[in-house]
Amino acid sequence: MNNLTGNMDALDNTDRIYFAPLLPWQKVLWLQLTERVLKQQSLPHALLAAGMQGMGKRAFVWRLVAWLLCRERGTHPLGACEVCESCQWLKSGTHPSLQVLPLVSMPTSAESDALQEKSSSTKDKKGAKTTSNSALKIKVDDIRALQPFIYQGGQGMRICVLDHAEKMTVAAANALLKTLEEPQAQVHLLLISDTPAQLLPTIKSRVQQLALQTIEPTVAVDYVTQALGHTINREAVGTAAIEQLIQLANGAPLAAIALAQAPWYSKRSLWLTTWQALRSGKRSGVAASDYWQGQLNIKEFIQLSELMLLDIRRVCLGLSELQTDVNLSTILATYHPTDSGLEAFANSVQQTKIALQQNVQEKFAYDKLMQELASL
Template identity: 80%
Template sequence: MSDTMENKGAIDTTDSIYFAPLLPWQQTLWSQLTTRVLSQQSLPHALLAAGMQGMGKRAFVWRLVAWLLCRERHTHLAGACAKCESCQWLKSGTHPSLQVLPIIRMPISTDSTDNAEKLSNKAKDKKSTKPVGNSALKIKIDDIRALQPFIYQGGQGMRICVLDQAEQMTVAAANALLKTLEEPQSQVHLFLISDAPAQLLPTIKSRVQQLPLQTIDIAIAVDYVTNALGHTVNREVVGTAAIEQLIQLANGAPLAAIGMAQAPWYSKRGLWLTTWQALRSGKRSSVAASDYWQNQLGIEAFIQLSEMMLLDMRRVSLGLSELQKDVKLSTVLEIHQPMAAGLETFASSLQQTKIALQQNVQEKFAYDKLMQELAYL
C-alpha cells in the first residue's frame, strides 16, 4: 500500500469482507440495487447504512463497494468476481478509486460478535495493543477537506468514499461534508456507516438515502443463528426458544446474537445472580467475590454481563417480563428487587469503570470496587 493511500484511510480488509456470501436477510435489497445499476439507473449520490451492530450493515456496504468497482460486475451479479484488477487492488488495500475515513492508527475496538463488521487498517501502530477509544475515531474537518481532490478530480470513472463511524464526525467536519452532499459529482458515491444514526446532524441525514437494512424477518434470523451455532451455546445443546431469546437480547441483530452466545460471559448469567444474592445476604464478602470472578472473566466481560443483567432488572422494575427466561431472574427478584435509583447508580458505576480502565486503572481495583457496590444493589 502506498503512503498516500494509507494516509487517506484506505483499509486492509480480507476476502471475508469483500467477497463473503450475502447474508440471507439482505438478498432482496441486493437484488434491487444491482438491478438498478445494471439497468443504467444510477444509485443515489449518498447512501446511509445505519443501525445497531450485528445486523451486517458493514458486510453489505463492503460487498456492494467491491461489486460496483468490479470490472466484471455485469457477468457476476451475486458479487464481485474477486479476480479482476479492481478486485486485486481491493485485496491489497491499494484501490485508487476508494477512499475511507476515519484514518485509524491503532487497532479499532469493535463488536467482536460480527467479524464482517470489523475493520482492519494498515495505518495503525502495530506495537500497540490498547483499543482505540471513540475519541480517537473522530472524523475532523481536515479529513473531509483531504477528500476534496479525490471527489472533484473528474474524468476518472467511478469513485467511492466510505465514512465509517459517521456519527464521529465533528460539527465542522459534518458542515464541510454538506457541501459535497449538496453538489453531487458524476460517478462519485458516498457511503456513510453509523451505529448511532441519532447522533448524525439532521442536515446530514436529510441529504442521504438510508438503506433499509434494519428489518430482519425473525424466521430468517432464527434459521441463520441456529445454523451458525450448530444447535449449541457454550457447548450446551439448545432449542429454538434459546435461539429466539438470544436474538431478542441482541435486539434482532443475528450476528450480535451469535457473538453473544459465544461470549465467555453468556453462560455465567446464573452465576452472576448467585453471587449477587450471596453478597446481599452477607454469605460472601466482596473481596472473596472479586477474587473469584477475576479467575472467571476479564473485567470488560464482567461489565458486559452486568449490563445485560441490569437490562432485565430494569424491565422487571417497570412491570415488564424478563427477557432471560432461562436464569429465572423474576424468581430471584421476588425476594429482593432493587430500587430504580440503585439500578441507575450501579449502571453509572459500570460506565465509570469503563472510563477508568481506559486510564490504566488496575483490573483488580476495578473488580473490588464493583463487587462492593454490587453488594448494596
C-alpha cells in the same frame, strides 16, 4: 456471512470482507441496487447504511464497494469476481478508487459492527492496542483531504466510505455538505452510522438510507440456529434459546450470534449466585473479586452486569424478564432492590468504564464493583 469466531460482520481473512456471502435478509436490497446499475440507471450520489450493531450493515457496504468497482460486475451480479485487477487491488488494500474515513475503518482487520463499537483504547488479553470508538473522529481536515479525490474527474468510478459518520465534527459535516450538494459524476459517498440520530439533519436530508434494518423473525431464527449449530451442540440450542438471544440482541442476528459466543453469556446464573452471596454476607467482596478475575476480564464482567441490571429493572417495574433460562424471577419474588440501589450500581458501572479508559488497574475496578454489588 458466517464467521463464528466472535466477529459479527467479517471473516477471518482480512480481504474476505469484500467477497463474503450475502446475508439472507439483504438479498432483496442487493438485487434492487445491482439491477439498477446493470440497467445503466445510476445509483443515488450518497447512501446511508444505518442501524444498530449486528445487522450486517458494514458487511453489505464493503460487499457493494467491491462489486461497484469490479471490472467484471456485468457477468457477476451476485458479487465481485475476486480475480480482476480491481478485486486484486482491494485484496492488497491499495485500490486507487477507494477512500475510507476514518483510516482505522479500512478493512485491514476482520472487525465487525459490534467489535468496532465495543473496542477500547486499552490493551486486550494479548496485549494488542485497540482503538476506542469514543476516540474516533472525522475532522474537517479529513473531509477537505478528500476533495482532490472527489473532484479529479475523468478517472472512472470513485467511492468514499465514511464509517462512524456520526463521529464527524460539526465543521466536518458542514464541509461534507458541499460535496453532497454538488454531486460529481461517478463519485459515490457511502456513509455508515450506528447512531444515525446523531447525524446532522442537513446530512440525513441529502442521503438515501439503505433498507437494512428490517429482518423477518423467521429469517433471523433460521440464520442464528444454523450459525450456532456449527459451534454449539444443536440439541442444546433450542428455539426458545435462539429467540431469547435474538430478543436480547434487539432483533439483530449477528449480534445474537456474538452474544451466544461471548465468554460471559454462560455465566449469567453465576452472576446471580454471586449477587445473592454478597448480599447475604456469605461471601466477601474481596473473595468474589478474586474469583471473578479468574473468570472474565473486567470489560466482560461489565457487559454481563449491564445485561443483568437491565433485566432486574424490568422485573422490578412489573415487566417480564428477557432471560427465562435463569432464576431471576425466583430471586426477585422475595427481594426487590430499591430504585436508589439500582441507580447506584448503574452509576458505579458507568464510572468503572470511564476509569478503565484512564488505565485504572483491573483489580481495583473489580473490587469496587463487588462492593457496590453487595449493596444492591
